[in-house]
Amino acid sequence: MQVLVYGAGQLAQMMYLAGVPLGIDVQAVDVGSETVVHPVSKQPLDMSLMQAIEAADALTVEFEHVPEHLLEEAAKSGKLMPGIETILVGADRVREKHLLDTLKVANCPHQVVTDLAQLDDCVATLGERLIIKASRDGYDGYGQWRLTDASALEALKAQLSSLDLTAVPLVVEQMLDFDRELSIIGIRSKSGEIKVYPLAENLHHQGQLHVSVAPATDISDELTEQAQQIFTTLAEGMDYVGVLAVELFQCGDKLLVNELAPRVHNSGHWTLTGAITSQFDNHLRAVCGLPLGDTVELGPSAMVNVIGCTGFSRDLLSIPGCHLHWYGKTVRGKRKMGHINVTADSYQELGNKLAELAQTLPEEAFPKLAKEAKRLQRV
């Protein structure tokens, strides 16, 4: 079988690696040059995009910001999974909020702004502590602004005055005092079967995911059920096929959806070594119509992103249960270069291993690690 993935980054690479054992040949589309490339070497393959679309059993995406004309061409084949509407939901916060509200899925109080004058109404309705997000092309903290005091509103308006809000509206959200960030990742098959991984707890720094721990600690049965209900409502509501990631805020005993990613997700990379079947394996199984694999965890796991950093010793590989997953990219700014997965038999042991790991890594690139290690050591 063949699967064509739009996007040729690390997620396509990890799908390729999961595909080979399943007998599935994964090819990637470099969406800039619109060429078909090998997902690992990134070398062009000897076929046109149209040929690759025709030859593929399934088409899918590794990121939601695929140019719309490519998505439309892909959708025409009838083999794009998840569907184009769903991918566009992931790429556009206005569509996303509309979907969440339509499906009555709890999310942050928000307003859509197409004119800066509406911001006054936002402050009146949502309060003066706001997060303002461009509705499209924003990721990893780009295209986001914060208001913490109404007196700064005019300055913010001035800052935003050059934006074309008719073309790209803003989504203005109430800044929530949430307890922590979680995510639920699951898979829905063509026949409607759903499996979910245990909830992950995600630590961000400057808008980027730094550390995930799965299963998240201190998760009540009620919280698990709430997350699974949210996942099911969304996946069924979108008639979704494949892996879907749902980012959540926990506020007390209540979960609110922060955002959706219609694809395999960074907070699910722990499944490569920490679950019976990885998210990449399961995504391919779903889009190829194969039975879904078990999503049970093997024990507590952590995933540590390597961001904008290559200068560290490979001695970390000597920590038992510590695996490096390198993406083979050139270092640039805050680029994700790879991740480190750590598995253990208990949270305490996981904490000990992360503490050991923290000592081998430069603190400035891994600012969340030592503290998280300490927290887990005390669980």
Place this chain on the structure above:
Amino acid sequence: MQVLVYGAGQLAQMMYLAGVPLGIDVQAVDVGSETVVHPVSKQPLDMSLMQAIEAADALTVEFEHVPEHLLEEAAKSGKLMPGIETILVGADRVREKHLLDTLKVANCPHQVVTDLAQLDDCVATLGERLIIKASRDGYDGYGQWRLTDASALEALKAQLSSLDLTAVPLVVEQMLDFDRELSIIGIRSKSGEIKVYPLAENLHHQGQLHVSVAPATDISDELTEQAQQIFTTLAEGMDYVGVLAVELFQCGDKLLVNELAPRVHNSGHWTLTGAITSQFDNHLRAVCGLPLGDTVELGPSAMVNVIGCTGFSRDLLSIPGCHLHWYGKTVRGKRKMGHINVTADSYQELGNKLAELAQTLPEEAFPKLAKEAKRLQRV
């Protein structure tokens, strides 16, 4: 880093898949055409063998029957691991027996035969129940003959009369009444660190491995220690670097070495899903001078070879903890097409899963499966 593997079959493919996450680019040598190919697609890469040798950080083999002139060329680079002498031991039963005897490692009583007349002496010394093996180019049961009764000796001599025993001597072994076949797989690093996986129990049929179960059931501490001692003696004796597989016969509380494989081994494929670090990962770590990974098992595992067979339902993937690993080869005779790994929390559960698996697979291609499932269900 780059590693060049002589041989472009499934073992090179699995090394490639293990290499990508480690940031190691694995290339394969098609030893027939002496060209460098991609280990998965088998497409020729744009480089000569000499260029690949020069660019590689390490050279290694996926099988021991690499033409000697290629091994000599590889050895000249100073980067071949394990060393050429060791690989030749694996390819030549005379050298292998000599090594075992030199290192005083227990093995089957045997004699080397360079003239058919010596067979009479073999019968006199070793008894009339003999296994006669070509010393080179024999694998998976090819190049082997059996004598069970002295009266059949003359007929056997006639059958062997066309062989050039000066070029390729025979190794004649006493046919042992062993209890079962086991294997120990381990890794030795450049600095001499050794790690071993738990013993696997191997079920053969017509000279081919069909099922491995690891950790093997009913292994006493004494037996484990004996196996580890054998492994250490051999690995240190050969100044070995990389993964080494040692096939063993268990006779009561005594282990005898059957044969060595100076490479990753079919009876270690369970480590892909059943151990913290796979044999492929650890082989690359060793030859690249990276720290070795943990060899602890995640639970009881089984590996089931798919031999000469493609016609079975992919529904087996719905069995929890069941993974297919497909090699992407054209079916031909008794070719190994792939393997199925099954992981479980107990032997009983493993047995249940294998029983379920056996029901989805054609019995003629998997003749050992149902019985092994039953055995494990009763452990």
